[in-house]
């Protein structure tokens with residue numbers, strides 16, 4: 001098969017060898033690698049696999065819900081499906097895929113040869129990967145060795161006391177707990193690595209004020225991870241103690257507190273949403289400028305807004321708990337905190353629009369997905385404002401409206417931006433372009449499927465349909481909307497298969513990309529595609545935020561403008 | 577203002593196309609649901625305005641600044657703009673003002689709902705959430721019933737709200753009847769309160785809105801808003817002891833000599849269990865199994881034979897009665913008017 005271009009194959013360490021390595025050697029190379037690019041790719045491959053698995057689970061649920069009183073799956077199976085779907089998507093798709101991109105791109109974008117701690121990097125990947133396997137092993141071992149398997153069925157936020165041994169006998173909840181715990185350990189490791197790399201591995205001239213925005217956002221995300229994952233890990237350990245060591249943190253029958261778990265979980269869970277969405281912003285910050293042919297508008301404001309979002313997002317968790325009965329004082333506080341976060345978020349949207357303004361917008365598939373992201377993120381933000389209005393949330397909370405809202409964020413914003421990132425960086429990783437033709441099909445099908453599913457999903461919520469019900473009554477008027485939602489899901493599935501096909505096909509048959517197919521401006525485009533194991537033959541030196549712009553436009557380099565306009569005087573002098 | 581646009585449009589479709597929908601939050605029938613409704617219209621107005629403006633700008637920009645192959649003298653890059661403090665300040669300040677406005681409107685509704693003064697003659701009901709049904713008791717009236725909550729209708733000029741004091745016997749639940757009020761979680765080891773005041777007589781539907789285990793989906797709620805006369809009659813009837821009909825003495829015996837009595841109460845008999853619904857006036861209810869099926873002799877028969885037939889995952893075990901006993905006990909239960 002790979003007859004034409006041996007160049008493509010070089011990235012599996014065979015560069016110097018004349019003959020193709022044995023598959024065992026290849027495997028060994030991947031398993032033992034500490035190269036940030038290979039680890040990044042493993043993260044991405046792993047996440048894509050689970051994306052397909054969890055997407056399939058979603059399809060099963062949509063079949064069940066398409067009509068009222070359906071018997072396609074039993075309630076037990078359904079409850080397992082939504083638990084595993086949610087857990088997989090957050091912990092074993094969202095986190096690894098974003099870390100995968102970060103791993104791959106950050107060293108390349110800051111002119112470094114690897115992450116700061118390559119072996120920690122490998123460790124983090126494998127421990128997270130093991131977590132995912134543990135979660136699914138529950139299907140085999142969930143009831144202990146003698147019983148049939150069962151999936152965890154406590155919901156992805158696993159409210160106490162449903163997780164206690166009284167209500168969750170067997171081991172499925174333990175598999176869930178351990179899976180999440182392990183993934184948390186891996187997450188902390190990678191976050192630590194990203195922070196250390198960003199702080200200490202930048203190439204000469206790359207001051208923090210010249211850091212590509214992508215790297216800034218990954219820095220913020222990683223710092224948030226430190227704060228968020230701790231409480232989650234603590235809560236999982238407390239839950240284990242409750243289940244096996246006789247403690248009563250969440251054991252309400254013995255005086256424990258169900259609300260305590262909610263606090264722990266959402267102190268993790270809300271920042272987590274931003275941990276997932278900031279990398280999507282990160283991609284947008286690189287891709288939108290390149291295809292508008294303009295510098296990002298208001299770089300310092302973008303950095304400030306990201307840091308602002310990072311901080312505020314640590315103080316909004318109880319907006320998931322407006323119905324818990326915290327009292328009007330607490331509710332009011334969390335309404336305000338939640339509404340305030342829309343200000344920096346708004347700044348980002350406006351700055352992206354201003355970046356487009358006056359540009360020459362190229363509608364590549366990557367850009368199409370980025371525009372989809374912009375539009376859908378706007379909508380998700382607005383439904384978010386509705387949910388932040390506590391009394392409105394008393395109605396909308398835990399209904400299908402919420403499900404629609406957060407899928408608008410996770411799919412409409414994050415997944416769209418991920419697709420955009422795939423089309424944008426695939427050429428760098430493989431040396432081949434993804435097919436734009438197939439890509440357009442992928443994009444339009446996905447847009448149609450997405451909007452059919454998630455626009456119409458708001459409505460049953462408004463009509464009183466709670467989430468997590470395996471079936472519903474025929475007299476509620478929810479059926480027609482659920483039918484539409486389910487049909488959209490099928491279209492999205494087809495589009496996703498097209499994407500997977502495109503990835504495989506283009507790997508062998510795609511047009512050869514060259515080092516810099518998009519005429520872009522950041523450092524990763526200055527090395528070959530795919531980059532050599534050492535990334536850069538010679539450590540680059542930069543003088544502005546867009547080093548390749550400076551190279552391509554020596555008559556009018558960025559460094560002339562950046563310093564004067566936005567930076568405080570002290571840093572101006574440094575840079576001269 | 578932008579009623580035909582964007583999200584308002586969506587809400588409007590929802591309300592108009594399905595005006596008859598029993599759980600539509602945009603068809604409020606009580607004070608808490610009403611004040612949420614007005615607030616939500618304000619929020620929908622503001623967010624649709626933002627939506628129209630911002631997506632309008634987005635579309636304009638995409639059309640106006642698209643790259644044109646022919647028109648351009650190609651290679652040239654557009655003019656580079658790096659930012660503008662004035663412009664960025666303006667799109668910080670305007671959102672801040674909007675936030676302040678929304679925040680104040682929200683706070684008002686939070687306090688008027690959660691801090692409403694309770695009238696002296698308000699009705700008190702204790703709500704206990706259970707896997708997978710609801711226990712309603714009226715402590716001052718000495719009534720215990722299940723799944724079907726009867727409350728008096730509340731005339732706006734003469735408010736007669738019902739206060740629900742709620743907790744859970746097992747996992748978390750949430751009490752949600754969208755046309756009457758927002759939801760309130762029902763949590764073990766925690767007591768929450770909420771109030772409802774249906775303003776027109778009739779039946780209001782809802783269901784558990786917090787995942788509570790296998791049969792979360794079939795933990796439905798029915799609220800009957802009765803006229804004052806109807807309500808008084810209902811109370812008087814529920815306060816009676818269970819009917820003793822000699823024609824079903826055999827079924828009664830079956831019931832009293834089986835484990836039924838350790839889970840169910842029938843007032844005035846040896847049956848005093850609390851794990852399942854009170855059956856004293858079972859036959860006066862329209863549905864069984866927490867609203868899952870109509871209360872007909874056939875459904876009752878099928879349910880007692882094996883409750884999981886109608887409600888898989890239910891916590892009442894199949895009692896393995898022979899068909900004779902099954903018929904007898906069903907006949908007995910149908911007399912418990």
Ligand SMILES: [Cu+2]
Nearest residue numbers: 749784788795
């Ligand atoms: Cu429930």
